[in-house]
Amino acid sequence: MKVLILDGTLKEDKSREIVSKLTEEILNRKGYKSETIVLHENKIRECIGCFGCWVKTPGVCVIDDFGRTLMENIINRDFVIYITPVVFGGYSSELKKALDRSIPLLLPFFKKINGEVHHKKRYEKYPKVIVLGLMSVEDIEMEEIFNSLIKRNSLNWYNSFSGGTILNNSVEDIKYLLRDLEVTT
């Protein structure tokens, strides 16, 4: 089984590369093959909120760049791992730029789920997403916001998210957050 890793670390921050490598090693030991995409190395333009992906070219972003390739890649995976520094409790601008382009994976139509309005599914199945949030100092407020963001993403992607924060590139934290990936060999 192949896992897609989206490395959303910022270009200027080289200290985070180690987490990507550690994640690949842990996945390898569990019997998974992985592919890592370093987002800042790819040309992904920002979503311009035109909704063309819903009404003009349904399911495909009108911007023809790596963002399209990435969405096709994501929706056909069983597991996707986001790696991101925790930025004000959210995702980095690099990861966010890619995720903002993901709305064609949902339908424009609304439906009520547990009393709140969300977009309907376009696809039957969405990958399980595990979010690894990198922090260099403990910051409870940022952790709380981060966990809340994961929960909100999960609601909008049909309960397929888990994850949390990793302090100082801790191997134990990474192992813990990847615990749901069962050993396949």
Place this chain on the structure above:
Amino acid sequence: MINEKKALLLIGSPKISNSTSEALGSYLLESLGKKEYALEKLDVNSTLKKDVQLLIDRVNDVDILIISFPLYVDSPPAPLIRAMELIAEHRKEKPTVRNQSLIAIANCGFPEAAHNDTALRLCKNFADKAGLKWMGGLSMGAGPSINGRDITQLGGMTKNIVKALDLVSEAIVKDESIPYKAIEMMSKNLFPVYVYTFLVNRLWKTQARQYNMHKHLYAKPYIKK
């Protein structure tokens, strides 16, 4: 006037036209103009591409910073997050002694304003990290109903929004946090949820018809055969 206060609006919407974020932020900014504030407005996405230093310099030079943005995937759009990263990083290296404040206005396409809550908490965290005094966040749902139009010209639909922003501009002048009443008025549903949901669901079909795509709205282009 040398001693006049300065207000800067950062428009966080990457949309090229019909921006609700701009309509909301501009109304608040112009209210401050009537109260003798010097005004400036920057589009975040284009400024990041043209002149990052200009963005940082302008933020350093204001008394009140207003960020107005649409909710994209549960948080502010990527260009606004990039701007926040750069501003906070710069201010960490060169802290300013000036008292500066931040207000955030979030709008989303869902009928309920509560979808914006996490994004506003994120903005508060940015304020703390960037050394800006957090004066509060405003949140509204059904943002596309405004579609870039002047909120004073939309009758009863935006009555509460106009009132809320008026209360906010009064609070800014007094250097007070956003009053709870303004937060409450801003976040009131513009329409009953079922009405908005029905109208929006129908609108997508109408729009798709223009491109002869109305029969393909449920397409699954990325399913591997």
